[in-house]
Amino acid sequence: MSKLLEDDPHHMQWLNNKCLINRLDFKATIMTLKQRFNQSNVSLLQKTHFSLVTCHATGFYPDRALMFWRKDGEELHEGAEKGEILPNNDGTFQMSVGLNVSSVTGEDWRRYDCVFQFSGLKDCITTKLDRALIRTNQGSFGLYIGIAIGAVLMLLAVLVCAVFVTKRRISSGE
Known part of the structure; x- marks a missing residue:
C-alpha cells in the first residue's frame, strides 16, 4: 500500500x-x-361519540415500535389505554392506543397528539387529535339523522306558518 x-x-x-x-x-x-417497507398508516378511529378515540397504526415491520398519546409534548398515562402489537395476515403488524376524550374540552383538543415510533429510531409519526381526522362507523347514520331532523324542522316551520296565516284570516274576518 x-x-x-x-x-x-x-x-x-x-x-x-x-x-x-x-x-x-x-x-x-x-x-x-x-x-x-415502512408502509404504516396512522389513523384516528372512534366507534361512538362516547367511546375512546383510538390511534391506530397498521402495516409496519418489524414488530418493535412504540405508540402513545401526548398532551403538550408530555407522554400521557392517565386516560390512555395502550394496546399490544398484533400481526396482520401479510406479515406486517398493527397496534393502537386509546384516549378517553370525555373530559377534554374543545379548545384543548389541539394540545393532544398520538406518537408512533420504531424502537431505536428518533424519527416518529405524529398525528394531532383533530375531530376532522377521526373516522367513525356512524358516519352515514349521522347523516340520515341530520336529514330527518332537518325535514321535521322544515315541516314544523310550514305548520307554524299555516297556523299563523289561518289565525290572521280568522281575526280579520276573511
Missing part, C-alpha cells in the same frame, strides 16, 4: 472520493428502502 501511494499520490484522494460517493449512494438506498 505504501508503494502504491508513493507511485500514485492521488490514489488516496481517489479512494476518499469513491468512499464518499458510496456513502451517499448507500444513504439514498436506505431512504428508499425505508419508504418502501
Whole structure:
C-alpha cells in the first residue's frame, strides 16, 4: 500500500472520493428502502361519540415500535389505554392506543397528539387529535339523522306558518 501511494499520490484522494460517493449512494438506498417497507398508516378511529378515540397504526415491520398519546409534548398515562402489537395476515403488524376524550374540552383538543415510533429510531409519526381526522362507523347514520331532523324542522316551520296565516284570516274576518 505504501508503494502504491508513493507511485500514485492521488490514489488516496481517489479512494476518499469513491468512499464518499458510496456513502451517499448507500444513504439514498436506505431512504428508499425505508419508504418502501415502512408502509404504516396512522389513523384516528372512534366507534361512538362516547367511546375512546383510538390511534391506530397498521402495516409496519418489524414488530418493535412504540405508540402513545401526548398532551403538550408530555407522554400521557392517565386516560390512555395502550394496546399490544398484533400481526396482520401479510406479515406486517398493527397496534393502537386509546384516549378517553370525555373530559377534554374543545379548545384543548389541539394540545393532544398520538406518537408512533420504531424502537431505536428518533424519527416518529405524529398525528394531532383533530375531530376532522377521526373516522367513525356512524358516519352515514349521522347523516340520515341530520336529514330527518332537518325535514321535521322544515315541516314544523310550514305548520307554524299555516297556523299563523289561518289565525290572521280568522281575526280579520276573511
